[in-house]
Amino acid sequence: MAKKLTVLGDDQRLAYASKRLTDAGLHITGAGENIFDADYFLLPVPVTADGIRIKGTQVKLNDFMDGLTKEKTIFCGMPPENLVKYCSVRNIICFDYMQDETLTEKNAVLTARGIISEAVYQGAVLRESSSLVIGYGHCGKAIAKELEALGAHTEVMVRRSESYEAVRTDGYGAVYMFDLLSKEDKNRMNKYSYVFNTVPAPVLNPSAIRLLSENVMIFDIASKPGGTDFDYCREHDIFASLSLGIPGRHYPKEAGDIIAGVVLERINL
Numbered sequence: 717m718a719k720k721l722t723v724l725g726d727d728q729r730l731a732y733a734s735k736r737l738t739d740a741g742l743h744i745t746g747a748g749e750n751i752f753d754a755d756y757f758l759l760p761v762p763v764t765a766d767g768i769r770i771k772g773t774q775v776k777l778n779d780f781m782d783g784l785t786k787e788k789t790i791f792c793g794m795p796p797e798n799l800v801k802y803c804s805v806r807n808i809i810c811f812d813y814m815q816d817e818t819l820t821e822k823n824a825v826l827t828a829r830g831i832i833s834e835a836v837y838q839g840a841v842l843r844e845s846s847s848l849v850i851g852y853g854h855c856g857k858a859i860a861k862e863l864e865a866l867g868a869h870t871e872v873m874v875r876r877s878e879s880y881e882a883v884r885t886d887g888y889g890a891v892y893m894f895d896l897l898s899k900e901d902k903n904r905m906n907k908y909s910y911v912f913n914t915v916p917a918p919v920l921n922p923s924a925i926r927l928l929s930e931n932v933m934i935f936d937i938a939s940k941p942g943g944t945d946f947d948y949c950r951e952h953d954i955f956a957s958l959s960l961g962i963p964g965r966h967y968p969k970e971a972g973d974i975i976a977g978v979v980l981e982r983i984n985l
Contacts, residue, residue, distance in 0.1 A: 718743040719983070722751045724780075725760030726772030729964050732972025733758065733979070740980055747773050752783045758979065761793020761814055761964075784808055791979050813978045820854050822974045823963050827937060828858035830962035832866070835910060835935050838955070843867035846907045850893070851914035852879045855937060859912050860888050868910075873919075893919065908932060913943045920944040925954065935959065 720743045723734050734744050737758075745754060760771045769776055781802045784790075789809040792799075803810035813819055835842065847868045849860045856872060863870045864887070871889035874880050883890035905927035913920060916938040922945055928934075934949065934956035936942040942958040949956035963971035 719756065720745060720754040721756040721758055721979075722746065722749075722754040723758045724751065724770050724773050724775060727760040727964060728968035729972040729975055730758060730760060732969045733976040734972075736973055736976035737979060740976075747775060751775070751780075752785070755788065756979070756983065757788065757790045757792075758975075759790060759792035759795075763792045763795045763799060767796065789983070791975075791982070811982060813975055816978045819974050819978050823971065824854035824858040826963040826967045826970055827855050828862045830966040831859060831912065831935055831937055831959055832862045833966065834957070834959055834962075835912075835933065838933065838957070840910055840933055842910065845869065845909045847871070847910040847912065848873060848908040849888075849912045849914070850919055850943070851938075852883055853914060855914045856912075857886070859914070860886070863912075864888065871908075906932075910935070912936075913938055915943045917943055918945065920956075922948045925949065925952075928954075930954065937962065 718741055721737060722745045723730050724747055738744050745751065763770060764777050765771045770780060777796070777799065781799060784806070786807045789811065790803065791811050791813050793812060793814040795810055795812055800810055832842070842863060843866055845868045847863050847870050849856050849863070849870065850873045852872050852874050860870050860872055871891055872883045873891050873893050874883060875893045880890045880892060906929040908928060909932060911920070911928065911932060911934045913934065913936040920934065920943055925945060925948055932954065934944055934954070936944045936956065936958045937960070940958070940960060944956050944958070946956055946958065
């Protein structure tokens with residue numbers, strides 16, 4: 717008999733994930749049916765936007781938790797603390813698929829492609845440009861790779877010596893954040909036409925932005941509120957955009973397939 721999986725939420729990624737999971741042999745149910753008559757649950761990212769209901773549904777999170785029984789598995793993105801605690805004391809597996817290493821790497825590639833597309837849409841001419849990537853985690857690496865492939869002269873700003881060496885090994889120009897942002901050296905910073913920030917900290921504060929060219933375009937993908945002082949940019953007519961959730965917005969099918977792959981691997985299908 718086919719294992720049952722309940723999918724909750726109106727995230728397009730979950731719709732595409734459901735199709736792949738159905739093709740793999742799972743029986744999919746959704747809101748409006750007996751949602752608790754399932755072996756597994758697939759919830760959106762984040763699980764809840766208002767702290768009350770599962771995102772994209774009328775199902776209250778507390779009601780959902782009350783209906784759970786032991787030996788269930790929940791696949792979700794960015795679960796709230798109360799859901800994690802509830803599951804931990806009741807022997808219910810709550811797996812945050814956004815913490816899966818494979819998903820993180822694949823999502824980073826989609827994020828890089830998406831932010832580059834957004835930059836081009838906004839008028840960026842990346843070939844032969846001087847571009848700066850701030851941060852060298854999964855997304856920073858993917859963005860640098862995309863920029864280099866498009867012919868941009870790419871440098872990466874990092875804080876740690878290990879990251880500095882990794883950037884150099886990968887063939888990009890490496891600069892220390894402290895060296896560039898702690899010195900009033902506008903000649904070193906104003907060469908960048910495009911800056912891509914991935915660091916969820918206020919790295920592009922007014923003092924740093926003043927060192928950049930007045931024509932710079934800043935694309936920030938760091939977790940809300942981002943790492944850029946957007947108020948300062950607006951006041952000084954500097955282009956700066958915060959772009960979140962790129963995989964789900966630009967590539968829902970690909971992102972859904974990635975989520976489905978994680979689920980299938982975890983349940984050994």
